[in-house]
Amino acid sequence: MSNTKAPSYPFASGGWGSLKAVATIVTQEKVPLKDSAILLKQNKPDGFMCVSCSWAKPADPHVFEFCESGAKATAWDTTAKRMTPAFFELHTVKSLLNWHDHDLEEAGRLTAPMRYDAATDKYVEISWEEAFSGIARELNALDPESVVFYTSGRASLETAYMYQLFARMYGCNNLPDSSNMCHESTSVGLKEAIGVGVGTITLEDFGKTDLMFFFGQNVGQNSPRMLHQLQDARKRGVPIITFNPLREPGLVSFANPQSPVEMLTPAQTQISTQYHQLKAGGDTAAIVGICKAVIEADDGAKAEGMQRVLDTAFIEEHTTGFEEFAACARATEWTAIERYSGLSRASLLDAANEYMRANAVMAHYGMGLTQHRLGVQNVRMLVNLLLLRGNVGKPGAGPSPIRGHSNVQGQRTVGITEKPELAPLDQLAKQFSFEPPRKKGLNTVEAMEAAVKGTVKAVFNLGGNLVRSVPDRIQTEPAWARLRLTINVATKLNRSHLVHGEISYILPCLSRIEYHRTALGDQAVSMEDSTGCMHGSRGVTEPASDKARPEQYIVARIAKATLGERAKGDWDAWCNDYSLVRDEIAKTYPETFWNFNERMWEPGGFHRPLPACHREWKTKSGKAEFLTPQSLGEDPDMPEKFPDALRLMTLRSDSQFNTTIYNLEDRFRGVKGSRMVVLMNKADIAKRNLREGQKITLQTIADDGIDRRLGSLEVKAYEIPEGCIGGYYPECNVLLPLWQYAEDSKVPAAKSIPVRVV
Numbered sequence: 001m002s003n004t005k006a007p008s009y010p011f012a013s014g015g016w017g018s019l020k021a022v023a024t025i026v027t028q029e030k031v032p033l034k035d036s037a038i039l040l041k042q043n044k045p046d047g048f049m050c051v052s053c054s055w056a057k058p059a060d061p062h063v064f065e066f067c068e069s070g071a072k073a074t075a076w077d078t079t080a081k082r083m084t085p086a087f088f089e090l091h092t093v094k095s096l097l098n099w100h101d102h103d104l105e106e107a108g109r110l111t112a113p114m115r116y117d118a119a120t121d122k123y124v125e126i127s128w129e130e131a132f133s134g135i136a137r138e139l140n141a142l143d144p145e146s147v148v149f150y151t152s153g154r155a156s157l158e159t160a161y162m163y164q165l166f167a168r169m170y171g172c173n174n175l176p177d178s179s180n181m182c183h184e185s186t187s188v189g190l191k192e193a194i195g196v197g198v199g200t201i202t203l204e205d206f207g208k209t210d211l212m213f214f215f216g217q218n219v220g221q222n223s224p225r226m227l228h229q230l231q232d233a234r235k236r237g238v239p240i241i242t243f244n245p246l247r248e249p250g251l252v253s254f255a256n257p258q259s260p261v262e263m264l265t266p267a268q269t270q271i272s273t274q275y276h277q278l279k280a281g282g283d284t285a286a287i288v289g290i291c292k293a294v295i296e297a298d299d300g301a302k303a304e305g306m307q308r309v310l311d312t313a314f315i316e317e318h319t320t321g322f323e324e325f326a327a328c329a330r331a332t333e334w335t336a337i338e339r340y341s342g343l344s345r346a347s348l349l350d351a352a353n354e355y356m357r358a359n360a361v362m363a364h365y366g367m368g369l370t371q372h373r374l375g376v377q378n379v380r381m382l383v384n385l386l387l388l389r390g391n392v393g394k395p396g397a398g399p400s401p402i403r404g405h406s407n408v409q410g411q412r413t414v415g416i417t418e419k420p421e422l423a424p425l426d427q428l429a430k431q432f433s434f435e436p437p438r439k440k441g442l443n444t445v446e447a448m449e450a451a452v453k454g455t456v457k458a459v460f461n462l463g464g465n466l467v468r469s470v471p472d473r474i475q476t477e478p479a480w481a482r483l484r485l486t487i488n489v490a491t492k493l494n495r496s497h498l499v500h501g502e503i504s505y506i507l508p509c510l511s512r513i514e515y516h517r518t519a520l521g522d523q524a525v526s527m528e529d530s531t532g533c534m535h536g537s538r539g540v541t542e543p544a545s546d547k548a549r550p551e552q553y554i555v556a557r558i559a560k561a562t563l564g565e566r567a568k569g570d571w572d573a574w575c576n577d578y579s580l581v582r583d584e585i586a587k588t589y590p591e592t593f594w595n596f597n598e599r600m601w602e603p604g605g606f607h608r609p610l611p612a613c614h615r616e617w618k619t620k621s622g623k624a625e626f627l628t629p630q631s632l633g634e635d636p637d638m639p640e641k642f643p644d645a646l647r648l649m650t651l652r653s654d655s656q657f658n659t660t661i662y663n664l665e666d667r668f669r670g671v672k673g674s675r676m677v678v679l680m681n682k683a684d685i686a687k688r689n690l691r692e693g694q695k696i697t698l699q700t701i702a703d704d705g706i707d708r709r710l711g712s713l714e715v716k717a718y719e720i721p722e723g724c725i726g727g728y729y730p731e732c733n734v735l736l737p738l739w740q741y742a743e744d745s746k747v748p749a750a751k752s753i754p755v756r757v758v
């Protein structure tokens with residue numbers, strides 16, 4: 001299904017619906033009036049960096065530099081609701097296991113440190129000192145290699161740096177993080193292709209680009225502030241070509257809720273100028289199709305002595321692997337491309353023609369590319385397309401992975417990684433006079449596999465909700481409950497705290513929106529956005545509780561209690577004065593973080609040096625590398641022998657942040673009151689003799705002997721390609737086998753689960 005003409009859509013994203021949604025959540029969370037004013041400090045150089053997405057923060061921000069999603073996330077943290085120890089006196093853990101994810105978090109901010117008490121099946125309040133000494137005792141009784149240190153993506157650069165240092169002084173590289181379920185396909189794919197594992201564009205490039213691609217990213221919901229840059233580019237006439245199985249309203253049109261003109265008139269900016277509703281998992285085929293058209297157009301130009309279509313000088317000087325890829329693209333039949341992508345040759349030619357007219361092209365993408373068995377290959381194909389016309393390392397051009405959590409990219413920059421070769425171990429050894437472990441650690445999927453096997457005994461969760469966010473709940477949840485120790489540093493209660501280890505702690509931390517007051521005054525923190533820019537962030541409101549503590553403090557005290565004499569570095573000073581941690585970060589990574597304490601306040605942030613931006617390629621060959629695809633089809637597990645197979649994409653609604661469910665509505669997709677729905681093409685509904693509104697059960701197609709099912713899902717007719725269906729994450733995670741992940745990156749294949757209706 002393609003629409004290469006201007007698409008129209010009755011519900012623009014943004015607009016009045018957006019303002020109404022903000023008002024609703026502020027009321028729902030009883031956010032005090034004075035605190036709702038803090039929205040004005042969101043993403044401002046002297047304010048706090050939003051806890052929602054990681055999109056770039058401009059040097060000259062709009063008056064309201066926040067969006068509907070950001071306002072919801074802020075309201076969720078600054079809520080007036082509190083979950084005190086008295087709450088736990090009323091509820092056993094067993095009874096709370098029946099609560100919905102929404103209700104657990106909605107009960108409010110955690111206020112005091114607690115330990116699980118088996119005798120009463122309740123969490124009971126303890127002192128911080130008891131927590132630190134108890135955790136230290138347990139950790140010291142365990143083999144360091146059986147302990148996992150997970151990071152969700154919100155912790156600051158300072159906390160993340162201290163955390164990885166602690167894990168390594170303790171004795172392991174088991175430092176998985178949320179990007180292992182997210183953009184790890186980018187970290188692997190871009191690194192191999194262009195020598196850096198992150199995007200190369202900055203906000204400045206938006207003013208210089210003349211075409212943008214959008215692959216599998218839902219901007220209106222997951223990075224809405226970016227709509228401002230898209231809108232500005234569209235006003236300059238820059239075309240946007242989108243590939244997404246669903247017509248996501250934010251990618252169709254946008255009414256700026258902060259523009260009086262657009263709010264009072266029906267004016268909307270059309271976002272996508274071409275919209276291609278390809279099949280889930282059809283991206284490699286679609287991109288190869290566009291590349292084929294470009295390469296064959298160049299073959300024609302060359303034969304006729306006309307101006308070349310490819311940037312031959314760039315390809316010659318800067319790349320390897322072109323001939324092999326070009327031969328593969330020429331040899332690939334259009335019938336195969338059409339079958340795998342679900343798009344017609346004509347629509348792919350439309351995209352190719354637009355691409356050939358543009359001199360500087362950006363390619364934005366998200367989970368629609370990375371969360372597939374061939375997720376790394378998808379990323380590599382997108383780079384191939386850019387390389388054909390020299391669209392890397394020049395203004396207005398480049399790959400643009402839109403990252404998830406607000407500091408997920410930054411955490412990796414300061415050492416959160418299970419791969420020893422990516423961490424500056426020699427430097428850490430010198431700087432802190434200790435011998436860091438050199439053995440490869442566990443990533444998220446490997447940590448869960450090891451938990452299932454029983455070789456992982458303890459998990460330290462710096463944020464996150466792994467019981468809900470990882471695949472294969474049937475296997476992983478019971479494994480989690482068999483752990484010896486779970487440590488949860490969190491702002492709100494979630495299921496991972498309830499499916500606990502034998503010994504379990506809940507440690508309430510501050511949000512970055514709150515003042516971090518120490519003996520030396522208010523402390524600021526820092527983070528990296530999606531475009532590789534580092535920003536300072538200051539708390540702007542009172543802490544949720546006087547017993548909650550900054551993450552920096554919690555990590556430092558656990559490290560000191562556990563390591564004793566082995567704790568090298570001044571952990572006490574670090575938790576009073578975060579600038580000292582930044583000094584250490586600057587020592588470890590001088591090229592990026594020199595003069596860190598000053599530069600973090602530069603409006604717009606300071607950019608980290610990325611060699612690919614000036615066409616220096618830190619790859620194996622020293623050049624940018626084309627990759628020849630192994631196969632066009634996404635999925636080695638999609639059994640051709642099952643004609644009834646459907647490909648399930650797990651999606652986010654506009655009322656959630658990952659496993660945090662603000663409410664049960666998905667305004668943009670017209671879903672209300674329940675998240676237990678399946679979006680299905682009318683033809684697929686008819687073929688199976690189903691009707692709209694009927695409740696069905698899905699079963700995973702896999703031959704590993706495990707019966708994975710999810711029932712009570714309501715059928716909703718939807719404009720989605722035949723053979724593909726959509727359901728919500730995390731509800732559908734039970735259907736995703738743990739072993740079904742991207743080759744090379746181990747990102748769970750959450751956008752392509754083979755299922756059938758039973």
Ligand SMILES: Nc1nc2c(c(=O)[nH]1)N[C@H]1C(S)=C(S)[C@@H](COP(=O)(O)OP(=O)(O)OC[C@H]3O[C@@H](n4cnc5c(=O)[nH]c(N)nc54)[C@H](O)[C@@H]3O)O[C@H]1N2
Nearest residue numbers: 069216217218222243280281366367368404405656657658
């Ligand atoms: N409000 C809000 N903001 C968020 C989050 C949130 O939950 N809520 N989560 C944050 C996090 S951690 C992340 S990683 C990002 C996630 O942000 P996104 O990358 O946008 O991730 P998803 O919402 O999972 O889905 C991405 C899009 O991919 C499309 N898609 C699915 N399968 C395919 C495919 O095979 N090919 C193509 N081309 N498209 C496909 C879907 O239709 C959907 O529009 O957002 C971050 N921001």
Ligand SMILES: Nc1nc2c(c(=O)[nH]1)N[C@H]1C(S)=C(S)[C@@H](COP(=O)(O)OP(=O)(O)OC[C@H]3O[C@@H](n4cnc5c(=O)[nH]c(N)nc54)[C@H](O)[C@@H]3O)O[C@H]1N2
Nearest residue numbers: 152178182463464465469489490492494650658659729750
């Ligand atoms: N099927 C399917 N599975 C997926 C995905 C998908 O698209 N489909 N997406 C994947 C992706 S992209 C990601 S990133 C993961 C996310 O997976 P996780 O990182 O495990 O989950 P989150 O929902 O982001 O974590 C929510 C919890 O973090 C805690 N929290 C919130 N703020 C803070 C803070 O400031 N500090 C601390 N310490 N804790 C805090 C709260 O207690 C909250 O309950 O899920 C992945 N799983």
Ligand SMILES: [Mo]
Nearest residue numbers: 178182404405
């Ligand atoms: Mo993510």
